[in-house]
Amino acid sequence: MPELPEVEALRVFLDDHLVGKEVARVLPLAISVLKTYDPPLSALAGGAVTSVSRHGKFLDIGVGPLHLVTHLARAGWLQWKDSFPATPPRPGKGPLALRTVLSGGDGFDLTEMGTTKRLAVHLVRDPSEIPGVARLGPDPLADSFDRDAFAALLDGERRQIKGALRDQSLIAGIGNAYSDEILHVAKMSPFKRTNSLGEDDITHLYTALRTTLEDAVARSSGLAAGKLKAEKKSGMRVHGRAGAPCPVCGDTILEVSFSDSSLQYCPTCQTGGKPLADRRLSKLLK
Known part of the structure; x- marks a missing residue:
């Protein structure tokens, strides 16, 4: 399971690779992955990534006024792609759970191995709308955590x-x-x-x-x-x-x-x- 150090490293990596780029589309490919429905994922299309942050083990990608928040759970992972095949993937096949494609053709996949599906993706206006984020205790690497x-x-x-x-x-x-x-x-x-x-x-x-x-x-x-x-x-x-x-x-x-x-x-x-x-x-x- 990715924990604070790995999610923090992903945050830094994505901050370098995403911020300032435009989202072309976000495709949910596993029925279990998306935990919210309003706003829809289509609302991200054409928006620019403004920030990448972390809340505990949650990864938060800011796109305009919206936040695409991911918890990778036990068997989830993020795979960066410099390009994608021309043919869209078929939903429900293999470990692929969600694909985010940027206007430049690059982007990332979220994958989850195994049969127990716990990887979670939320699209919200405020991360505190997500119960798992709202209940988090303090970050142990914060300056105030003495x-x-x-x-x-x-x-x-x-x-x-x-x-x-x-x-x-x-x-x-x-x-x-x-x-x-x-x-x-x-x-x-x-x-x-x-x-x-x-x-x-x-x-x-x-x-x-x-x-x-x-x-x-x-x-x-x-x-x-x-x-x-x-x-x-x-x-x-x-x-x-x-x-x-x-x-x-x-x-x-x-x-x-x-x-x-x-x-x-x-x-x-x-x-x-x-x-x-x-x-x-x-x-x-x-």
Whole structure:
């Protein structure tokens, strides 16, 4: 799933490739992709792209007074095209979900692999009309998101820190992968309770959060859209690396599986050497 660093890199890439160009047409090619109907996508034709911005994991392309807002979900991606075939694609065939063609002949496709279709596209006059955007918490890379702001968000929370980091209404943009990475850098168990964090723990976790995201953004900076997935994967220390050695201590990275996702961690770095039980057991193995 694209998370804050990848969406930020896409924002920078599209800002360079889209702003100032005219939209020729936008074609929805999967019945599930478009979540709004007023205004229609045809309203974008002839409009100039004025801005590209990001709200958490949402990508926002401004076209005149309208906003084409995309959430790539778990299996979605953006593919830049310098040109398109003369024959329009057939709707419902393959992973292609939406095509945006510029007047110069270039543009981008939105694609989604797999059978579970969650990629979402909204055309709105104000991004706050989208419930997922309206409920977002603060951006963790904003200048105002300092250590005290982070501590204030956690105050009163009583849940696992892994879940808190992934909660978009608490902090915008962090998903499964980067929450694993942040907790590894912080040397903290994903099952540690937020209400058990001391002042030093909060400081250490905040520093790990900022450095992990900032480093990931820096690695992705300047890359073409097609190279961002590989960069994300290659930069992971623990996420997606179950069975591999920890790059810090050499211990074997372990995994906890859930019904629709999994997390990875290093027992030596994060849990005092103890493997975590499957959360269906709801406790540490002893």
